[in-house]
Amino acid sequence: MNDKLIQLMADLMEDEVTAEVKKLVASGASPMDILDDAGQAMAIVGKRFETGEYFIPDLMMAGEILKGISEIVKPLLEKQGPPQKKGKVLIGTVAGDIHDIGTDIVQFMLDVSGYDVLNIGIDVPVNVFVEKIKEYHPQVVGLSGFLTLAFDSMKKTVEAIEQAGLRNKIKIMIGGGQIDEEIRKYVKADAYGKDAMAAVTLCNGWIGG
Numbered sequence: 001m002n003d004k005l006i007q008l009m010a011d012l013m014e015d016e017v018t019a020e021v022k023k024l025v026a027s028g029a030s031p032m033d034i035l036d037d038a039g040q041a042m043a044i045v046g047k048r049f050e051t052g053e054y055f056i057p058d059l060m061m062a063g064e065i066l067k068g069i070s071e072i073v074k075p076l077l078e079k080q081g082p083p084q085k086k087g088k089v090l091i092g093t094v095a096g097d098i099h100d101i102g103t104d105i106v107q108f109m110l111d112v113s114g115y116d117v118l119n120i121g122i123d124v125p126v127n128v129f130v131e132k133i134k135e136y137h138p139q140v141v142g143l144s145g146f147l148t149l150a151f152d153s154m155k156k157t158v159e160a161i162e163q164a165g166l167r168n169k170i171k172i173m174i175g176g177g178q179i180d181e182e183i184r185k186y187v188k189a190d191a192y193g194k195d196a197m198a199a200v201t202l203c204n205g206w207i208g209g
Contacts, residue, residue: 002029002037009041010048012061014068021072031073035112036197038069042105043195050178059101070108077112085116087207090132091142092120093176094153099146102176102196106142109196115203126153126160133166139207141170142199143189146177154187171206173199 002024008016024034045062048054089110091103100122107119118136120128133141141161143154154174161167174184175193184192193199 001040002033005034005037006041006044009038009062009065009069010044012045012058012065014061014065017065018068018072021069025072025076031076032112034069034073035109038066039105039109039195039197039200042066043197046102046195063101063104066105066108070112074112086114087140087203088116088118088136088138089140089142089203090118090120090129090136090138091144092124092129092132093122093144094129094150094157095123095125096153097145097147097150097176098122099144099176102146103142103144105196106144106175106199109200110203113200113204126157129157130160130164130166133161133170134164139170140203141172143172143174143187144176145174148178150177151183151186154189158188171202173202175199 005017005020005024008020021034042062045054045059049059091106093100093103103119107117110117118132118138120132129141143157145151145154158172161170161172172189173191173193174187174189175198179192181192191202193202
């Protein structure tokens with residue numbers, strides 16, 4: 001773990017992050033270790049957003065910094081050879097919510113961790129989730145939402161998946177905003193994650209262990 005990189009990224013110091021990542025790469029640091037540090041930094045950014053210290057533009061800046069790190073380290077990962085794909089994950093932001101910073105980060109972290117990820121976007125209607133599950137055949141479905149109104153959309157989406165006869169074929173994880181165990185029970189998901197690294201951990205436990 002590189003505390004300096006985590007702190008620089010959490011503080012949204014873009015130029016300094018780029019310089020630190022390049023220095024780490026030159027010294028032979030593991031690309032996955034760098035990405036793990038980036039994931040920890042994003043978790044701090046998310047907490048600062050929840051407490052009102054950061055706002056939407058700050059989340060967008062953090063996403064841009066993450067993309068910059070990706071551009072530096074992805075070629076190194078590709079040199080190591082493509083990872084054996086562990087499984088398929090479908091993610092999307094539920095109907096009524098247009099926040100995508102969370103799903104973008106989850107998609108990135110799952111991708112570099114060896115999963116095939118289909119991100120179906122924001123404000124996704126219930127029937128679209130069902131259709132895409134039938135088409136894509138994922139082992140895990142991730143429902144995202146920052147707004148409290150998203151909880152009902154998540155619940156309706158899970159109910160529709162059940163009614164379509166697909167529920168016992170997949171694991172469902174939820175994330176974004178003020179998600180906790182009570183919300184998980186209300187939605188009837190299998191688990192919830194506080195950040196992108198939690199999503200990776202859940203998928204590893206279910207299908208990629």
